[in-house]
Amino acid sequence: MTFLIQQTLLYAVPLMLVALAGVFAERSGIINLALEGIMIFGAFIGVLFVRMMQSTEFFLAANEAKNYLAMQGLELLAMLAAAVMGAIFSLLLSFASVNLRADQTIGGTALNLMAPALVLFLIRIIANQNTLQMAQGDAASWFMIKKTTLGFSRTDDLGFLGNTFLHQVYLATYVCIILFVVLSIILYKTRFGLRMRSCGENPQAADSLGINVYKMRYAGTTISGALAGMGGFVYALTTANCASTGDVAGFGFLALAVMIFGNWKPLNIAGAALLFGLFKCVAASYSSIDINGDGVYLLAQIGLSPHLYRMLPYIITLLVLAFTSKSSRASKAEGIPYDKGSR
Amino acid sequence: MKDFFSVLYRKEGTRSVIASLISIVIGLLVGSLLILIVGATSKNLSLSTAWEGIRIVLMGIFSTGRDAAGALTWGFNPQSIGNMLFRATPLILTGLSVAVAFKTGLFNIGAPGQYLMGTAVTLVIALSVPSGSIPAIIVWLLAFLGGMLAGALWGAIPGLVKAFLNINEVLACIMTNWIAANLVTWFFDSTKVFQNTVENTKSGYIYMTDYGRTMVDGAWTYVRGNGVSTPKMGLDRIFPGSQVNGGILIAIVIAVVIYILMSKTTLGYQLKACGSNRHAARYAGVNDRRNIVLSMAIAGALSGAGAALYYLSGNTEFFWSTYQSLPATGFNGIPVALLAVNNPIAVIFTGIFMSMLNIVGLQLTNLTAYNEYITDVIIATIVYLSAFSLVIKMLLRGRKKHKAAATAHTAPAQGTGTENAPQPADGTPPEDTAKDKAPDTAQAEEGGERV
Numbered sequence: 179m180t181f182l183i184q185q186t187l188l189y190a191v192p193l194m195l196v197a198l199a200g201v202f203a204e205r206s207g208i209i210n211l212a213l214e215g216i217m218i219f220g221a222f223i224g225v226l227f228v229r230m231m232q233s234t235e236f237f238l239a240a241n242e243a244k245n246y247l248a249m250q251g252l253e254l255l256a257m258l259a260a261a262v263m264g265a266i267f268s269l270l271l272s273f274a275s276v277n278l279r280a281d282q283t284i285g286g287t288a289l290n291l292m293a294p295a296l297v298l299f300l301i302r303i304i305a306n307q308n309t310l311q312m313a314q315g316d317a318a319s320w321f322m323i324k325k326t327t328l329g330f331s332r333t334d335d336l337g338f339l340g341n342t343f344l345h346q347v348y349l350a351t352y353v354c355i356i357l358f359v360v361l362s363i364i365l366y367k368t369r370f371g372l373r374m375r376s377c378g379e380n381p382q383a384a385d386s387l388g389i390n391v392y393k394m395r396y397a398g399t400t401i402s403g404a405l406a407g408m409g410g411f412v413y414a415l416t417t418a419n420c421a422s423t424g425d426v427a428g429f430g431f432l433a434l435a436v437m438i439f440g441n442w443k444p445l446n447i448a449g450a451a452l453l454f455g456l457f458k459c460v461a462a463s464y465s466s467i468d469i470n471g472d473g474v475y476l477l478a479q480i481g482l483s484p485h486l487y488r489m490l491p492y493i494i495t496l497l498v499l500a501f502t503s504k505s506s507r508a509s510k511a512e513g514i515p516y517d518k519g520s521r
Numbered sequence: 522m523k524d525f526f527s528v529l530y531r532k533e534g535t536r537s538v539i540a541s542l543i544s545i546v547i548g549l550l551v552g553s554l555l556i557l558i559v560g561a562t563s564k565n566l567s568l569s570t571a572w573e574g575i576r577i578v579l580m581g582i583f584s585t586g587r588d589a590a591g592a593l594t595w596g597f598n599p600q601s602i603g604n605m606l607f608r609a610t611p612l613i614l615t616g617l618s619v620a621v622a623f624k625t626g627l628f629n630i631g632a633p634g635q636y637l638m639g640t641a642v643t644l645v646i647a648l649s650v651p652s653g654s655i656p657a658i659i660v661w662l663l664a665f666l667g668g669m670l671a672g673a674l675w676g677a678i679p680g681l682v683k684a685f686l687n688i689n690e691v692l693a694c695i696m697t698n699w700i701a702a703n704l705v706t707w708f709f710d711s712t713k714v715f716q717n718t719v720e721n722t723k724s725g726y727i728y729m730t731d732y733g734r735t736m737v738d739g740a741w742t743y744v745r746g747n748g749v750s751t752p753k754m755g756l757d758r759i760f761p762g763s764q765v766n767g768g769i770l771i772a773i774v775i776a777v778v779i780y781i782l783m784s785k786t787t788l789g790y791q792l793k794a795c796g797s798n799r800h801a802a803r804y805a806g807v808n809d810r811r812n813i814v815l816s817m818a819i820a821g822a823l824s825g826a827g828a829a830l831y832y833l834s835g836n837t838e839f840f841w842s843t844y845q846s847l848p849a850t851g852f853n854g855i856p857v858a859l860l861a862v863n864n865p866i867a868v869i870f871t872g873i874f875m876s877m878l879n880i881v882g883l884q885l886t887n888l889t890a891y892n893e894y895i896t897d898v899i900i901a902t903i904v905y906l907s908a909f910s911l912v913i914k915m916l917l918r919g920r921k922k923h924k925a926a927a928t929a930h931t932a933p934a935q936g937t938g939t940e941n942a943p944q945p946a947d948g949t950p951p952e953d954t955a956k957d958k959a960p961d962t963a964q965a966e967e968g969g970e971r972v
Contacts (some may be wrong), residue, residue, distance in 0.1 A: 285908040291856075291900060292898065295898045298892075303892070427845040489707070
């Protein structure tokens with residue numbers, strides 16, 4: 179059970195964050211198909227940052243001395259770097275779709291093609307192979323929080339909750355959850371959020387009330403890019419051992435599915451992300467999950483193919499799209515370039 | 522002579538060509554610049570290698586390797602050009618797929634999924650039909666048609682949900698892409714018969730289509746050389762050492778057929794009318810729902826045909842565990858179509874251009890310290906630019922208008938900016954004219970039907 183919850187969270191948290199990234203862009207009126215590309219780019223930047231910092235004397239010494247505070251700080255800094263570069267990368271999309279009134283789907287597709295190409299080109303030059311890994315050690319030894327990290331001894335039993343949420347976890351997961359909550363509140367409970375959402379619903383009306391639609395759309399897409407970039411790095415850190423391969427296995431598109439399944443509402447998105455995360459986790463390790471600890475591998479006995487679990491999120495999303503398109507909470511003006519002159 | 526050029530310049534098609542050429546030039550510049558930056562900043566690369574890299578990016582198709590002294594040599598390289606034509610085959614077809622959908626106002630980002638379904642069905646048919654008793658050409662034809670049909674059915678799904686439930690086809694396509702990727706992996710994973718076990722050095726591949734299923738000692742086994750492969754049609758003699766086959770000719774024929782379908786038939790006209798304005802088309806009596814489904818099905822069939830031609834060549838292998846990645850050929854149909862401004866004939870040329878970039882990338886990997894991903898950067902730049910190619914075209918048109926205004930009334934015209942220039946009678950944007958014209962004539966057609 180502990181394993182199941184931990185693994186599900188590892189998959190669900192980046193999904194949740196990137197789905198919220200999609201919401202920010204769409205609420206401001208821009209369809210961000212580039213989530214996948216921005217994630218790939220963010221993962222690359224984060225890993226590169228870690229790699230470069232690792233070879234500085236400060237962090238080498240910190241690793242020697244088991245200075246966990248410094249290493250967790252490095253993790254947070256890498257997340258920040260990924261977020262900043264993700265935001266900058268997403269400017270390409272906002273520039274094309276806000277200033278040049280380009281087709282947003284094509285712009286997003288261009289970014290999705292650009293990110294893996296650029297990242298793989300650079301990885302090949304830097305590492306002479308198709309994977310960029312940490313300079314030394316692995317994600318578990320550098321960044322994972324364990325019992326010993328928190329000052330307990332190896333044999334202490336922390337209880338169910340302690341074992342699940344304090345042992346063998348990543349700080350990044352919790353930071354993402356906090357960010358998710360804070361940003362959801364900003365989007366739905368503050369003046370800034372209301373203004374941004376109005377630009378996605380009826381930009382002309384928003385403009386007539388003195389809101390700068392262009393600025394708001396830039397803000398929405400930039401926040402979206404930052405979150406997607408960070409989500410990409412968190413994904414690479416927690417599920418790919420802090421390595422960048424120019425690929426996030428369709429996670430960005432899965433996040434789009436989560437967003438649609440969650441009907442653009444934060445709580446539903448969190449639920450959808452957990453569900454899809456569970457599917458991912460089951461697909462990855464269905465034969466070795468012992469749900470209630472009685473030695474029976476229930477899922478393996480059911481005998482469903484892992485491919486089915488991998489496919490389910492997309493099928494469910496398609497069905498949800500099909501049956502709820504009438505009550506969809508998608509922004510009214512998304513995908514339509516704002517033109518002051520048009521009526 | 523000057524008049525000839527100004528007439529040519531005023532044509533919409535010319536402007537499209539110029540806009541595409543500008544996109545290509547900027548794309549190549551970005552690629553070269555990236556190489557230059559990497560070459561100048563990286564410790565183990567020098568500026569002279571960057572210069573070599575840039576030359577290969579620009580003229581790699583004519584590269585013949587390095588001579589004994591290590592300098593790059595240039596000339597006619599039949600192998601490169603033949604491979605370019607071979608790789609262009611699926612690109613032309615996926616490009617057509619995206620272009621046809623675009624004409625109906627749909628963005629077919631589902632080409633990768635349709636391509637995968639086409640691949641799977643083609644391979645299954647080619648490898649299950651006993652080629653011992655049935656002539657190879659018939660097996661080939663069955664597999665080709667099967668691939669097309671599979672693509673068409675897969676493409677029809679987003680079309681159906683778009684037409685009847687009004688769901689954004691882009692999202693539906695993305696979902697069907699990943700469903701296809703998982704479905705194909707699942708299928709080949711569970712039915713182990715098609716996995717190549719003859720060549721032990723490779724794992725994870727499906728048999729090539731010229732492996733025939735024969736009975737050896739009471740068990741089905743696959744033996745190479747049953748002849749299920751696209752005929753070479755003499756092209757291998759022109760381009761010795763390359764993979765080229767008759768598939769490229771088939772692709773060109775299909776492109777011409779699609780051109781005729783889209784611009785010379787009622788069906789094509791109705792499809793385009795739906796694309797220009799779905800509601801106006803319905804008002805004029807065009808069955809918009811049927812046309813949307815049909816358009817996506819045709820698009821899917823074209824992607825499926827691309828996959829069939831690629832894998833029926835007889836010497837291409839399919840890596841079946843594809844659930845984590847979608848085929849790049851499907852996505853590259855998008856730049857092919859965008860660069861061709863959705864013109865089926867132009868797709869032939871842009872498809873060949875894209876595959877040329879592909880070959881250039883391989884040359885870059887083989888001959889220099891840089892790698893093939895630079896060409897994907899160039900392609901992505903071109904797609905990015907085509908997102909606002911309308912703006913480029915507007916700039917081109919604006920310049921012309923400004924000139925015309927300046928010559929017409931010399932003094933007062935100086936003040937008018939490009940944006941505020943009065944609209945000349947013939948200067949209405951072509952998109953609008955298409956929109957206006959479509960319902961009118963369609964209405965006339967409908968009137969004809971009623972009588």
